[in-house]
Structures are given as C-alpha cells and as structure tokens.
Amino acid sequence: MEKIEQKFLTGERALFQAHDMKIIDTIFADGESPLKHASDIELEGCMFKWKYPLWYGKNIAVKNCTWFEMARAGVWYTDNVSVEDSVIEAPKNFRRCRNVRIVNADFPNAAETFWSCDGAVFENVRAKGDYFAMNSRNMKIDNFILVGNYPFDGAQNIEINNSKLISKDALWNAENIVVRNSFISGEYLGWNSKNLTFENCTIESLQGMCYIDNIVMKNCKLINTTLAFEYSSVDADITNTIDSVFNPSSGMIRAERIGKLIVEKDKVDPSKTKIICTEENQQSTNGDV
Known part of the structure; x- marks a missing residue:
C-alpha cells in the first residue's frame, strides 16, 4: 500500500x-x-x-x-x-452512500446531511442541522444527539437507541421505525408515517403522533403533549398523564389519566378506540370513548 x-x-x-x-x-x-x-x-x-x-x-x-x-x-x-x-x-x-459507519463524530453543521443513504451505523454521533437523514433506510443508531428540524423524513427501517432528538416534525412520512430509551422534544412528531414503535421513551410534542398507521408505545412518558393521536391507529401504554388526546381512529390508549379527551363522533367512530385510565376524572368533549 x-x-x-x-x-x-x-x-x-x-x-x-x-x-x-x-x-x-x-x-x-x-x-x-x-x-x-x-x-x-x-x-x-x-x-x-x-x-x-x-x-x-x-x-x-x-x-x-x-x-x-x-x-x-x-x-x-x-x-x-x-x-x-x-x-x-x-x-x-453523505448523499446516496451505501454501508456507512460513523463512530465518535460531530456534525456541527449537518443541514441536509445523510440523504438517500442505504445501510448506516451510528455510535456516539452529535449533529446540528435541519433535514437530517431524509429518505435514508436501514440505519442502526445508538447514542445520537440531534438538534434540528425535519429529521428522518421519508426514512425506512430505522432503529434509534439511547438518543436525544430536539426536532420539530421528526419522523414524517417514515416507515418501520423503532425508537428505544430515548428523549424526543418537538412539535408534530411522526405525522403521515407507518409502523412507528417507541419503547421506554420520554416525549414532548404538540399534536404529536397524528395521522399514523400503527403507532405502538410501550412504557413511555408524555410530557406537555397535547392533541395527540389524531386519526392514528394506536396501541399506547403511557406511564403518566396525557394532557390531551384528539380523535384517535382506532386501537387502545392506556394512561394514568387523560387531561382532556376529545372524540368527535362525526369525525371518528368512538367504538374503535378503547381508553383505559388508572385514575378517574378525565374530561371529554364532543363524544366519549
């Protein structure tokens, strides 16, 4: 050589x-x-x-x-x-690359980075910038810190572990996403996506988890999360109070309490969603589930 x-x-x-x-x-x-x-x-x-x-x-x-x-x-x-x-x-x-491994790296200006890549492993990566990982697929991510909006738009087959995303409109139009032991803060999380799973996560999101075909949440905490699950098919196990839930389309939601439950019978069929609260006194408007 x-x-x-x-x-x-x-x-x-x-x-x-x-x-x-x-x-x-x-x-x-x-x-x-x-x-x-x-x-x-x-x-x-x-x-x-x-x-x-x-x-x-x-x-x-x-x-x-x-x-x-x-x-x-x-x-x-x-x-x-x-x-x-x-x-x-x-x-x-990193555009249209295949089989990429990034370990102990910083991306202080990661705007429009990692687009349309296939096969990537991240370990101990920090990034700041909008539109990270658009249309990429087959990524395994561990200990990732991202500050930037619109990440993983159109992404497929992504595993995210032990990470933090400070991100508006994260995981839009995405498919087959698993997020474990992570923190996410940002409005409108996960819209128009399919097969999103969150395990042991803490999430803050205005109108988060809406318009999703099959969202699963296991042992998750929702903080300051309002108008959640609109038109989503959902199986959610939430360990604390959800501030408000709005027009879920089907499935089951379990929580300590729902501060405000809004189900509009002219928009969704209430019989298709089961709500289980371990505490009483949740408020509902325009229909009950």
Whole structure:
C-alpha cells in the first residue's frame, strides 16, 4: 500500500482515482474533488478544506479527520465508508452512500446531511442541522444527539437507541421505525408515517403522533403533549398523564389519566378506540370513548 504523509495538496482532482493508499496528516486545500473515484483508501489525521472531496469512492476508512465548512457535499455516491473520531463541519454531507459507519463524530453543521443513504451505523454521533437523514433506510443508531428540524423524513427501517432528538416534525412520512430509551422534544412528531414503535421513551410534542398507521408505545412518558393521536391507529401504554388526546381512529390508549379527551363522533367512530385510565376524572368533549 502506497503511503502519503504530511502533504499539502491543491488543485482539482489532486489524487483522482487513487487506490490502495494510506494518507496521513495531509491537507487537501483549494481544489475540488481531490479523491474522486478513489478506492481502498485509509485517511488518518487529514483535513479537507474544499468541495466534494470523496465522490464515487469505495472502501474508505477515515480516522481523526476534519471536514471544514467549505468541504461541502463531501461524501456522495460512495460505498463502504467508515469515519471515526472526526469532525464534519461541512453541510450536505453523505448523499446516496451505501454501508456507512460513523463512530465518535460531530456534525456541527449537518443541514441536509445523510440523504438517500442505504445501510448506516451510528455510535456516539452529535449533529446540528435541519433535514437530517431524509429518505435514508436501514440505519442502526445508538447514542445520537440531534438538534434540528425535519429529521428522518421519508426514512425506512430505522432503529434509534439511547438518543436525544430536539426536532420539530421528526419522523414524517417514515416507515418501520423503532425508537428505544430515548428523549424526543418537538412539535408534530411522526405525522403521515407507518409502523412507528417507541419503547421506554420520554416525549414532548404538540399534536404529536397524528395521522399514523400503527403507532405502538410501550412504557413511555408524555410530557406537555397535547392533541395527540389524531386519526392514528394506536396501541399506547403511557406511564403518566396525557394532557390531551384528539380523535384517535382506532386501537387502545392506556394512561394514568387523560387531561382532556376529545372524540368527535362525526369525525371518528368512538367504538374503535378503547381508553383505559388508572385514575378517574378525565374530561371529554364532543363524544366519549
């Protein structure tokens, strides 16, 4: 394997079609697409300072590297990528990639990142930016912190564990999502989705969990969550009081108490939803379940 160490590379396509190469402590300065069509590359301690550094690549292993802000659209159409102990400041990163592993990484400007990727593993990842992971699928995520709106729109087959999402409109138009031991805060969680499961989660959401075909909640806590489950088929086991529930379409909701239960008989069939409260005195309007 050829080794390049402590170089300062400039110009477009500086290492075009590089292969079987280990690159150490090297700066990719001005010049687009320095590693376009690269394969079987190890990068350690490197810095990317300009656009499109890794496109159409295969078998790329990255450790302790930095993408600066202008290294935009950094990894596209690239398969079998691992990134460890790195900072990726540049937005619009990772598009249409397959088999990606990210461990101990920070994405301080993650706008429009991880779009349409297939097969990804995250461990100890932090990201800030809107529209994260749009239309991606087959992701396994553990210890992920995201601050940004509209994540996982259109995503499929996603597992999220031990994570925190501070996110308006998270998990819209999504399918086959499992979230465990996590915290989510943001309005309109999960709209227009199918097969969403939350286990041991704490959620705060105005009008959350609405318009969902099959939402399952196991041992979850809902805080400041109002007008929940509108037009959703639901099987929810909630360990505390739900502030308000609005027009669920079918299923079962179990909670300590529902502060306000609104069921409009001209909009939904009350007989299709069973409500079980361990405490009495919930208030209902326009129909009872």
